[in-house]
Amino acid sequence: MLSADQLRQLAEPLPHPSPDQQRDWAHAAASYVLEHLRTLPEQPIGQSASRARLEALLRSPPPEQGQDFPAVLDEFARQVAGHAFRINHPRFFAFIPAAPSFPSQLGDWLCAGTNFFAGVWLEAAGPAQVELLVLDWFKDWLGCPPETQGVLTGGGSEANLIALTVARDRLPFADRARAVLYVSEQRHWSVDRAARIIGLHPDQVQGIPTDDVFRLRPAALVEQVRHDRTAGKLPWAVVANAGATNTGAVDPLTPLADLCRECNLWLHVDAAYGWPAVLIPEGQSELAGIGQANSITLDPHKWFAQTYEAGCVLIREGHRLTDSFALRPDYMQDVLPGAGEVNFADHGIALTRRFRALKIWLSVKILGLSWFRSLIDRCCRLAEWAEDQLRQSPDFDVLCPRHLSIVCFRFAPRTYQLSESELNALNLALVESLRLTGRAFLSSTLLNGRVALRLCFVNWRTTLGDVEETIGLLTQLGHELLVDAASRSRERPE
Ligand SMILES: Cc1ncc(COP(=O)(O)O)c(C=O)c1O
Structure with a gap:
């Protein structure tokens, strides 16, 4: 039996920062971010610190009683943000940086503030429709056919994994051990990790040499496919780059698409970094043929001014996504999608998903294409x-x-x-x-x-x-x- 005191406590919500306090704290957080952004170009680019130093600065037991937000914000600003690089700094050129636009940052804040569940249509039809719209924009820009479907992911690594899983599922179980995946020597390492996760033996991943400017050589691919067929292996899929991480090189996508069609190979294009180039004529000609790929990885959080995390995968025969990922447990029986509706949890790995499309939709609408x-x-x-x-x-x-x-x-x-x-x-x-x-x-x-x-x-x-x-x-x-x-x-x- 619950006591009268317990019943009294349960009759009210758990105490939580009040609306006035929330407003003050939101202003404090917004002021911090706005000042950070305003002064960014003059700030030092950032610094790292050893584990020992950060242990000394930050290790403390979780407090049983909470502290005031400004004190924790101050600790964050000095000890945490003080030991990180400003990857959106105008002189941060390392790896593939990111520099989100302010509307994208606002979108992320609205996303966190509303916390809609973007896994199933029933729980968030509006957000699902926005994700469909954003995916349609991407399909249109890349020249993908209407039957293409996709999903927004946490990033390019997840997108590459989803694409290779869908491609793998096309193979009968009996053929999987002799299937060969052909990859550019300049591939991103997330491709190797995806190959490992889907259970390929390292010998099943075959590097293909590149030319003097680091583009995959279709002739070398043809030769290797011929050699593997003769050896009783099953040539299965190719991963090409549209914007290699090292050099930005774009593989010859049209010849590769033709070749893959002739040889019955799945063509996956990893365009995590390079995809937005299709928005300008120069990039359209460099990436010509990308829309013919069986699957494409694109990362809006790289060169499309979005906050982390925003990745995407597109699959040409879109139904293959649900073929690979949809499962129908009893406790999900209430959320079966109706005609034309999409449960994005059926298109990838995550069930619980944030409303990733919001920031992309918002920033394109606010800034204009x-x-x-x-x-x-x-x-x-x-x-x-x-x-x-x-x-x-x-x-x-x-x-x-x-x-x-x-x-x-x-x-x-x-x-x-x-x-x-x-x-x-x-x-x-x-x-x-x-x-x-x-x-x-x-x-x-x-x-x-x-x-x-x-x-x-x-x-x-x-x-x-x-x-x-x-x-x-x-x-x-x-x-x-x-x-x-x-x-x-x-x-x-x-
Ligand atoms: C070409 C390419 N593919 C995939 C990835 C992995 O993407 P993410 O870091 O978003 O997982 C990267 C990351 O830099 C990349 O450059």
């Missing part, structure tokens, strides 16, 4: 300009010409005779030196065994001045590193 076209064009032009500057300088070698909005190069001053291993060590040191200035951040990769520096442009805030400053810093720091190395070798005892 022309803003996104300008973003894509601007990023390509900044990359083009950076490449010109690097080519004109006696201090740099361009290691891969610009693809989309990525340029790969290295510091290799003509006045010094340096071996390949010295150049590699120098360029790795340069990445770190630049980061430690707090002014700019770029990352490195390996291209044909050579350490390459990458500039990746996705940010609407980035200006010519930012590129100029970054190349200037790289020149200055690179020469300082060489002078230091020379003086260290002079000091070395004979």
Whole structure:
């Protein structure tokens, strides 16, 4: 039996911050974010810290009694946000950065504030319809046929996994152990992880060489498929890039689509980064043929100014998504979708899903598609300009010409005779030196065994001045590193 006191407590909701307190706290949080965004270009780019340091700063038992929001916000601002990089900073060029637009950030806030359940139509028909609209926009831009269906995911890795799962499910169980997946040597590693998750043996993943600008070579693919057929294997699927992570390279999609059709291979295009290029004529011709793929990965949280997390997968024969993912347990019997309705939980891995489409829908409606076209064009032009500057300088070698909005190069001053291993060590040191200035951040990769520096442009805030400053810093720091190395070798005892 419950006591009278318990009954009295249960008659009211659990005490929780009051509406007035909520308003004050929302203002405090909004002020913090707005000030953060306003001052972003002048802020240092960020910093990391060791585990030991962060343990010392942050480890404490969860308080039994709660604290006031401003105190926790202050701790967040100093100890947490103070030890992270500002990936939306105009001079953050590392990996594939992200620079969400403000309307996308507002959409995320509305999404959290309403917390609609975007898994089944019955619980959130409006949000499901918005997701359908956003998917239709993407299909239209990419030139996919009407039967294409999709789902918004947490990112490109999840999208690649969903695509390969759907492709795998086309194979009879008896054939799965001899199926071969062909992947560009320049694939993203999430493809290998997806292959592992769906149960492929490493020998079933076959790398295909790329040409001198890192695009998959269709002739090499044909040769390998022929060889594998003769060896009794089952050529099954191809993963091509539309914007490789290292270089931005776009594989020859039309020839690959033709070839895959002829050879009965599933073509998956990983366009996680490069897909928004279809919004401008230059990108449309580079990505021509993408709409013929059996499946496509696209990440709005990369080059489409969205907050994390926003990925997407499109499947040409859309019904295959429900074939692979829909299950009907008893406790879901009330939420069967009606005609034309979609339970997005039937299209992927998650049942409980946030309303991811909201921020995309909201930002396109508020900013207009022309803003996104300008973003894509601007990023390509900044990359083009950076490449010109690097080519004109006696201090740099361009290691891969610009693809989309990525340029790969290295510091290799003509006045010094340096071996390949010295150049590699120098360029790795340069990445770190630049980061430690707090002014700019770029990352490195390996291209044909050579350490390459990458500039990746996705940010609407980035200006010519930012590129100029970054190349200037790289020149200055690179020469300082060489002078230091020379003086260290002079000091070395004979
Ligand atoms: C080409 C490509 N595919 C897939 C991914 C994985 O996407 P996510 O990090 O959103 O999971 C990335 C990430 O950088 C990528 O560049």
